Amino acid sequence: MFLNQFLFLAAILFCIGIYGVLTRKNGVLMLMSIELILNSVNINLVAFGAYHQHIAGQVFALFVIAVAAAEVGVGLAIVLLIYRNRRSINVAEANLMKG
Amino acid sequence: MIAAEFPYWATSIFKLGMALAVVLAPAGLTVYLYLFKMVSFMQSRLGPMEAGPYGSMQLLAEVGKWAQKEDIVPERSDEFVYKAAPYVVLLSTFLLALVVPFGPGAQFVDFDTGIFFALAVSSVSVVGILMAGWASASKYSLMGGLRAAGQLIAYELPLVLAVVGVVIQAGSLNMQDIVTAQTTGEIFGWGAIGNPFIITQFVGFIIFLIAVQAELTQTPFDMPIAESELVSGYMTEYSGFRFLLFFIGEFATANIFAFLASVLFLGGWSVPPFVMDAIPGLAPEVTGLAGALNGTTGAATASFSSWFNLLGPIVMATKMLALTFIVYWVRFTFPRFREDQLQRFAWKVLIPLALINITVTGVLKVVF
């Protein structure tokens, strides 16, 4: 097995995630795209861990998973707050600070 | 005992058949014994008596009835998600069955992280329930799905935390190692009954049973399908075969959780050491026990007689029946919690209790 096949999978998922973050207006969908990006990074970490025969890759992937869980928790709380105040989770409408 | 080598495809087909048997046969047995008969006796009646001797074929009649009913899909529902949801719930049941050991070799997959895997896949059913609740296009279903998700997430935590105590004591996440640790363990030097963790982890056992009751949405915790408030919760719109899938999923999962509990707390497929010593050829050869007891290595390893591959399923079935008896006994005794009482019970009672249990177990593990 080539190392590159895992890295290319990660790269493709990463780009799809970027596309999602840039084009979506819905707050929850943006959070989902960010999850996709974090997961592609995780594939990279685990693949390099397997390549170097070192446990650090897996450990860092675990750390990223934990951070992602925290991120989703806070992110979803913010989205719910936006929904409660504006009856919509369209992030393009959350522009009160715009000059 | 079985010396012949089978090709990979033969063992795969055998395992597939066994998986169906492991999921369906105990489900049918417990539904007949407890859901049909025991609850009837609790209400001073006899239950089904007509289909087969003592009504034992009643379940087949019910399955036949469900199978011929019309498969109704609500008009404004999301059809694909609606149809897929029962299969997701059932998938979680089958994935749970994969890691349960029924003997030293009688296991579908011997995962290094067996119990952790079981707890992980048990939460897949929540996704199926949410899918069913959302796709039905009914407010009762949606309310039921949301309630189920909130409840299952809340009780997932005490479930996992109760297992952590066992894992600390056994020194392994592998289910075979947990069984070995209980069989070869000693209670202050007295090893006649081994060390089933129900004795040392009694608090964990109680928390595990309560959390399982909630995970299965059995009665004191049945707000997701509260029939007096929500018609039938997330399965309101389902009929016929798809309802049957939900039904199988619910009762088969109850059995598999009972299997897991018997592995974690009652010694799994093995029998107490004094029984094994009494019967020639059953006693295991234990290596690494001294290291496991004083904490220098993870778990002791033991090679068991392969007779346990036949004996183990029987032992497991006995323990499973005893534990599901408790589940259904509680189910048919107590009335339903209120929604806020449910969440308060999980977060303010069970989780702190489980955390204290973990702390005490950890301290004692280091001290002894």
Next chain:
Amino acid sequence: MSVLAVIAQESALSDQGAWIANIFFYAIAAVAIMAALKMVTTQNVVHAALYLLVVLTAVAATYIVLGAEFAAVTQALVYLGAVMVLLLFGVMLTRAKIGIETDLDHEQKWMGALVAVVTGAVMGYSLWEAFGDVKLPADQMPQTTQQVSDSIFSTYIVPFEALSVLLLAALIGAVVVARRD
């Protein structure tokens, strides 16, 4: 997933069986990419969440192919059990409609697509240059849970503790933000 684990582990260890793991990998990768594409293009929020679920499962399967069993199970526990349920919960609390929703995307989709393609091209080129035909070690051992825990509780104990504090802060923060007063 588990049958996959057996085949992947048995075959990844032996050189002549590595192609089985390869076939599994390409199948998983195809599923993951298709589901990811559907996720960013579908016009239904719940469908997007379910497609993300497929991607996350495929990623867990990839970890198993790479011999990282503990990470795979953690992925299942945290993502499938907690994060996805949380996301679906959020989607349903914000009244996701059944059927097609308009107004989920910005008007200038092509800008996003351009950025993604350019990023992908840059990363693809550099990956090809750096690791053109580097192979994974054929005789790799699966990384056991014991190694992971030993590593976390010795070398990486400080990040681990920092992460615990972060999780606690996130927990309290989420409660404070979402609380209705």
Next chain:
Amino acid sequence: MALVPGVIKGLGVTFGEIVKTVTKGAATVQYPHEKEAPPPRARGVIALLEENCTACMLCARECPDWCIYIEGHKTLAPPRRAGGNPRSVNKLDRFDIDYALCMYCGICVDVCPFEALFWSPEYEYSEPKIADLLHDKSRLGQWMETVPEFESYEAGAEVKQKKVPRP
């Protein structure tokens, strides 16, 4: 924690009931194989004593769900005393009760001024077709055989005199 004894007590109640059912038998009977004898005043089916009925329609009007259908015509009956004029009486053509609609409230039995309707404890008259639950007056008359003679509520109590004697 204070709730724990109550929880255990509750489990004891249901377990005790299991033991009671297993040792002493259930409170229910296995119906088609063994039958319970209903008490004589049980509300099983309504019987019609046709001779007493005057087609006054009181029962049909008082019926809450309108399940009684009565048709009749005027006819001449012989005089009570010799030499008198013939009496004009109502002859009953049709008296049907639809047991698919009846809710067994018994108001018709109560309001009947001529003691033409009686409760019978008979209950085995279910039908495969719902239309067959419409009992006509001959069927309702047959139920009269099953109407028991009541015992008085208390021993030695004054027996209510029936205005119209039963045959």
